[in-house]
């Protein structure tokens with residue numbers, strides 16, 4: 001019997017609640033499909049930081065490297081200044097574990113209300129491959145004459161050939177395996193960010209030569225926000241830098257029905273990857289048993305596919321589709337028609353019952 | 357009789373066609389409201405560049421400074437490499453004329469089809485104040501070991517206290533005069549771009565102290581793209597940096613019905629300002645008399661308000677609303693139910709006929 005070690009970081013706010021439902025579903029899937037999942041919990045997050053002043057102990061990085069995957073709830077605490085936990089935990093894990101791809105499927109599930117007119121599940125089904133370790137997220141920059149009228153603040157986007165190329169290569173491979181439209185779109189701003197996106201563009205078209213079966217395309221980031229709303233059906237896989245990826249994936253989450261359903265993976269194909277619902281810690285819903293756990297459940301499904309349990313991962317996705325298609329009134333917290341735990345139970349039941 | 361000197365740059369593609377309709381409407385407005393407009397044409401754009409190799413002669417900048425305003429069609433030519441005309445003409449004018457605010461009203465006019473469900477003109481009516489001379493648009497950065505596996509490309513966002521403060525101050529003043537919700541939202545990414553948006557945030561809350569009547573608010577750029585789709589009615593005035601402004605105003609254009617109607621002003625309150633439809637040169641529609649001229653016409657209306665002809669500017673807006681509300685089938689090129697010139701004629705007739 002195969003066995004996998006999973007590090008679990010439930011985190012802040014509603015993180016622990018949604019992760020609990022995710023684990024419920026993961027356990028159901030593992031028992032049905034005949035493998036073991038060993039969960040090890042870590043208490044990183046706002047509460048620990050407020051108690052100890054520590055975001056992530058240095059030893060944690062090495063420890064986490066030994067797992068088959070990391071399952072993350074949410075990081076963000078109302079009593080901690082913005083930036084500290086994000087940088088100290090989430091971004092540090094992405095960077096130090098070299099999770100160089102942020103993978104964000106944007107898919108409208110059946111029964112989910114889309115905020116766009118005339119768009120259904122047949123129109124919204126694409127994937128964003130976001131570079132996850134460079135660009136404006138490098139934290140590079142500085143400030144001169146702070147607090148004076150002459151202050152200058154500089155923020156730098158650092159892009160390396162290696163970092164850009166491995167991300168683009170991942171996107172081509174992913175697009176090829178996905179086998180949908182065989183189309184990869186580079187999202188950038190070549191006409192203004194002439195240093196950064198010259199590197200991106202050159203690398204993109206060079207790597208493209210090795211994938212003659214993939215149609216390549218380019219769109220400016222500003223235009224892409226328009227097409228997401230007007231013509232989401234144009235897209236198959238999109239590759240972009242860290243900052244633009246952050247922006248367009250949130251827009252993507254909204255057109256697939258919102259944070260209740262949006263999951264992502266922080267991927268290091270040669271190392272340990274981390275899966276998370278992307279909605280944040282939603283502190284105002286904490287402890288009320290009304291938050292939607294589907295995003296965390298979907299993240300769990302992505303995690304199973306990633307570690308090689310494809311069938312189990314796909315079954316979780318199917319089960320989620322049954323629940324959105326047949327049961328939930330809305331994806332919004334408190335408006336689902338069911339509690340957090342009831343939604344978890346329903347998904348778990350489908351994971352057991354659906355025919356393969 | 358008051359008289360204003362306007363520099364006209366029709367530019368590329370459909371620029372000249374939409375500018376012609378704009379001028380038709382402007383002339384009607386000036387005759388009704390009793391002022392003179394003297395138009396001086398400049399041929400900057402792709403054709404001139406392809407003939408002469410010159411984007412903008414140095415002398416042009418000084419010449420343009422003498423006008424009361426600049427009226428721009430579109431810059432962008434299919435035979436010119438992306439970046440050359442944008443940087444050589446559009447961005448150069450914004451920078452050298454120190455047009456430090458890019459003003460983008462996002463307003464859904466009556467009769468215009470909105471791509472969002474359940475949103476009407478009562479929900480979509482806000483203004484984005486985009487910094488227009490700094491940030492990632494500075495063109496700063498560089499590349500090391502180009503073309504090798506060790507290549508590093510850096511793009512820098514440069515933000516000065518002076519540049520940030522004048523833009524934020526403009527936004528507060530604008531919000532106060534607009535008198536809608538008295539709410540100003542800073543759009544940034546404080547949790548990641550800690551150098552740049554620390555300056556923005558500090559400046560924002562400092563200036564805010566001088567405007568106790570204005571409610572202030574903050575949103576991350578990624579979240580704002582979600583709210584534009586889900587809750588556009590939350591916004592009154594938004595202030596942001598150059599790059600984020602570029603992105604969110606295109607999304608804004610889409611939710612107000614698309615490029616057919618979106619106009620913007622590049623504002624130097626102490627110098628010469630430039631008004632433009634933001635849709636680009638749309639070369640494939642060139643010469644067909646099917647492009648929608650309303651964005652250019654709206655830009656003309658903004659220009660009149662800016663030079664002090666408020667009544668005339670507002671009348672153009674009213675006339676446009678009559679045309680969208682009562683006549684056009686769609687805003688899309690070729691689908692309006694009318695030609696470019698017919699739409700210009702209709703607006704002009706309303707500008708003459710509507711009671712004050």
Ligand SMILES: CC(C)[C@H](C(=O)O)[C@@H](O)C(=O)O
Pocket residue numbers: 086087090091246278547548578
């Ligand atoms: C919380 C924040 C630092 C993070 C990011 O900007 O990457 C989030 O928005 C995301 O997209 O995962």
Ligand SMILES: CC(C)[C@H](C(=O)O)[C@@H](O)C(=O)O
Pocket residue numbers: 191192222442443446447602634
């Ligand atoms: C054409 C391009 C350089 C320009 C920009 O990025 O500012 C455009 O997108 C705009 O918003 O006016």
